[in-house]
Amino acid sequence: MKTTTSVARRHFVLGGLGAAALIAAPARALAAGYPERPITFICPWPAGGTADRSMRTICQIAGSELGQPIALENRAGASGMLGTKAMASAKPDGYTIGQIPISVTRFAQLGTVQIDPLKDLTYLARTSGQTFGIAVPANSPFKSLKDVVTQAKAKPGILTYAHAGIGGATHVGMEQFAQAAGVKFNAIAYKGGSAALQDVLGEQVDMLADSSSWAPHVESGKLRLLATWGEARTPRFKDTPTLKELGFDVVVEAPNGIGAPAGLPPDVEKRLRDAFRVAVQSDDFRKVAESIDAPVMYQDGPDYRKYVQSVYRQETELIRKLNLKEMMAKG
Structure with missing residues (x-):
């Protein structure tokens, strides 16, 4: 036979569990309803x-x-x-x-x-x-990255490149390459790759350092891709060497x-x-x-x-x- 005390204790426990469930219910409902x-x-x-x-x-x-x-x-x-x-x-x-x-x-x-x-x-x-890379206009005198390095060593700080912002991947990657090659470029910063691309297409800047905004223009013949920055060549441009292949220990993905x-x-x-x-x-x-x-x-x-x-x-x-x-x- 259950005592009055045990019955009261059972009611208390059940009541406590019920209160906890009521408190937790809104949180569960909120999570279930998101978004x-x-x-x-x-x-x-x-x-x-x-x-x-x-x-x-x-x-x-x-x-x-x-x-x-x-x-x-x-x-x-x-x-x-x-x-x-x-x-x-x-x-x-x-x-x-x-x-x-x-x-x-x-x-x-x-x-x-x-x-x-x-x-x-x-x-x-x-x-x-x-997939980052260095591209130049189709009529650029630079046919290879070696041409770029040779010119940059002859005229330090003269060659310009467009990038998507100071301190960003395209800027830092290009500066890593410059340091590895022992050269100095003139970096021109833009608010994004699209604006940088347009000025290179317009031949206002010598080179473009960007992710693959250059790709369709390379395929159409408006730009020439000199190097990519990955660990391995990109399948779409398998004839273009990486910086690492060319002797520069730089990989940017x-x-x-x-x-x-x-x-x-x-x-x-x-x-x-x-x-x-x-x-x-x-x-x-x-x-x-x-x-x-x-x-x-x-x-x-x-x-x-x-x-x-x-x-x-x-x-x-x-x-x-x-x-x-x-x-x-x-x-």
């Missing part, structure tokens, strides 16, 4: 570029997975850091996400963006790398990824990671990536975070080696 409205995706590069194109495809597929549209918003400037800062400063509710340029690991240490990439961002997915502000609720983070995993591994994205010579380099959020941590340490040494702080101060 309930469109998501904003900040692309830190200009419209029309290779990054813009690939991110639009990813957003379309991920949006279908989530059941809500993902609206891409271009916020270009400061070598991709303007948009990255805006994304990192947004409310961590899963409704503002964006592309993370790996160069944030460099700019954070240079002090040009007030973001700690090890603390201020949630990493969702590494997406793809980039700069894989980008997708992230959100720090503090994202775990259930929301999982929903986004799952959606972007499907998007990056889809045939549609692979086709777009192939068309812009962007090798797919997928990593899930936790592995992507570890990758960023390793790059952060590498950038510390690169900043010292290239005297980047002094270079940034001079503009």
